[in-house]
Amino acid sequence: MAVPIAKALGLRVIVTGNARAKERFLAMGVDRYLDYKTENYWDALSEVDHVIDTLGPAEFDHELSVLKKGGRLVSLRTGPNKAFALRHQMGGVKKLLFTLAGSKYDNAARKQGKEYRFLFVRSNGEQLKEITRIVEEQQIRPAIDPHVFSLAQANEALQLVAKGPLNGKVILQL
Numbered sequence: 001m002a003v004p005i006a007k008a009l010g011l012r013v014i015v016t017g018n019a020r021a022k023e024r025f026l027a028m029g030v031d032r033y034l035d036y037k038t039e040n041y042w043d044a045l046s047e048v049d050h051v052i053d054t055l056g057p058a059e060f061d062h063e064l065s066v067l068k069k070g071g072r073l074v075s076l077r078t079g080p081n082k083a084f085a086l087r088h089q090m091g092g093v094k095k096l097l098f099t100l101a102g103s104k105y106d107n108a109a110r111k112q113g114k115e116y117r118f119l120f121v122r123s124n125g126e127q128l129k130e131i132t133r134i135v136e137e138q139q140i141r142p143a144i145d146p147h148v149f150s151l152a153q154a155n156e157a158l159q160l161v162a163k164g165p166l167n168g169k170v171i172l173q174l
């Protein structure tokens, strides 16, 4: 979903992922697609404004390296930091823990004049309104895996989610 939303905002979008997903992403208007098994994005890219990370700490240095100065790395997985705690108005022990846990990433980013952020999805009416507008205007449809399960097959559906390979969201038909 990040891809069509980013395209709707007028951004140039580069994705790194598996070979299976390449055509699907190019059809969404992705400007460049790198197959992570054959091409290292950190060799191919530089001066990027924003990175969205779904892979976690092992990729942090590579992701930071492709950003331009002033660029921002937003992670769904690497871990919370002080800015995350402040944004969510956390105090006391939580703020201290997140500050300590995230300091390694904050410091590394700051040294290069870049910013590290952690994001945890939550409902936000104002943002959802804006996203709904983009989804309707651009007629964005989520990727859906071709397997459709009945409710009685819920365990099989969960197995597919756990083990893959997945080509989108898994549907239970009621």
Ligand SMILES: NC(=O)c1ccc[n+]([C@@H]2O[C@H](COP(=O)([O-])OP(=O)(O)OC[C@H]3O[C@@H](n4cnc5c(N)ncnc54)[C@H](OP(=O)(O)O)[C@@H]3O)[C@@H](O)[C@H]2O)c1
Pocket (backbone or CB within 6 Å): 016, 017, 018, 036, 054, 055, 075, 076, 077, 119, 120, 121, 122, 164, 165
């Ligand atoms: N913070 C939050 O609010 C939030 C929200 C949603 C998700 N998440 C987290 O975000 C992570 C990703 O979610 P997801 O649903 O996208 O995970 P996923 O379903 O596990 O998908 C991972 C995808 O990344 C590909 N991949 C693996 N290694 C790669 C690499 N080095 N470079 C590029 N692509 C690679 C995989 O390809 P293969 O098929 O080749 O393995 C697979 O297609 C999960 O850990 C999830 O918990 C966090």
